[in-house]
Amino acid sequence: MGRMNLTTAGVLRAAADLADRGGYDAVTVSALARELGVQPASLYSHVRDRAAVLDGIHELALGELADRISTAIAGRSGRNALAGLxxxxxxxxxxxxxxxTALQRPADEATARSESAQRVVSLIWAVFRGYELPEGELVHATRIVGATINGFLGLEAAGSFAHRPVETEQSWGRVLDVLDGALRAWPGGAAPDGAAAPGHPGADAALPAGTAAPGIHPTPTAQEATP
Amino acid sequence: MGRMNLTTAGVLRAAADLADRGGYDAVTVSALARELGVQPASLYSHVRDRAAVLDGIHELALGELADRISTAIAGRSGRNALAGLxxxxxxxxxxxxxxxTALQRPADEATARSESAQRVVSLIWAVFRGYELPEGELVHATRIVGATINGFLGLEAAGSFAHRPVETEQSWGRVLDVLDGALRAWPGGAAPDGAAAPGHPGADAALPAGTAAPGIHPTPTAQEATP
DNA sequence: GACCCGAACCTACAGCCTGTAGGCACGATC
DNA sequence: GATCGTGCCTACAGGCTGTAGGTTCGGGTC
Known part of the structure; x- marks a missing residue:
């Protein structure tokens, strides 16, 4: 086996594919090395450590998700755009x-500030443009829509809906209904100019760029929520 | 160091505390043994393997959560009960x-059918009784409310809302508003008798007991979603 | 009170994983 | 053709899981 001429990007791509095929936890340096026909130690020239591999998958996935969202909402608005999202x-x-799964893990600083993360947020906000949310409610809406989507998909992935595929599709339909309804009659006031209670719109301005994904990725697992 | 006279329950309790203090991933057989002043191998008489420890934490947590929900919704109904939940x-x-975090992992069969899991579901349904949902929509509502709560808390735990505590509290307020509004004007028809589309109420009867938590726990991490 | 038995914990070990250190070899460059 | 750097290697230290088999303590029995 001569030189494989690996690159960091190639290693990360292989890692992501391995995660899809064998499960997130199957992404070990050893398994990745086996996959690439190389000794484990050799990977450390391309990648700092295992955590860097996982972070790499996260960012890669973020970019791919942004691409998909982009085409899914193209030419759509309002409820249709939300459905695409x-x-x-x-x-x-x-x-x-x-x-x-990689997207559900806490993102490292670099990933959170990455161009991919910003693209995802921009796309979500583009969808919200079809609803008339007060400026200050954008952040809250992003968080709640993100929470619901990720929460639902998490439950689905964990098998909580198992063996009831029909009902699951109906539930998914309700997700769209509920979110569309919520955005249409947003509690903070639905008028473009902040109507009134219970939030003081304008108090929270739009997120400064660079603050990164304010509430859609990453998600669960409180691994380091240790106090 | 004489006999410690450990019990399975005691080991699991120590494991849960260790998870709270050191993070979920810190729950290793080795660390747990250190904690208990015992050699790693000794724990295998009380616990089948590491997975059994994690499952044990899951079920323990489920029971404790049920207790908390129970007192939080006692004597309340409608929006107040939902707020308590x-x-x-x-x-x-x-x-x-x-x-x-343990609750976010896929539950094993036994845990999913446990009394604790059923208690949680019953309590949630008790809250829904304050809203007039068609029978067939209970499942969907449970899933969506569970998804939103877990999704939000996941984002919060992952630090996605970091350094914006005030906004986070506002967002949390919106969660209550949105869920209350959704339950009040449920898309499948809000009348006790299933009005009409888009779901055929009655087609899906109440969940058979034993089907366990149909959508609130567990949550994310598609570890074994490998096809 | 001597004995026995089982439960509770131990040591030892095999196997896999991460990450570091240092070596060799291939190929580009001069 | 000699040199140098990069790409991958072997070797190893240290940690974790889980199995096998030994030892000791304490309670029941006669």
């Missing part, structure tokens, strides 16, 4: 379970 | 991050 997430989660 | 989740997640 959530469907893009669901299809991505189903087709790329390992990549999707 | 979601607040109980949030407080539990904040105070017991390790236990809460």
């Amino acid at each position: 959530i469907e893009a997430h669901r299809v991505f989660a189903a087709e790329r379970p390992g990549r999707w | 979601i607040e109980a989740h949030r407080v539990f997640a904040a105070e017991r991050p390790g236990r809460w």
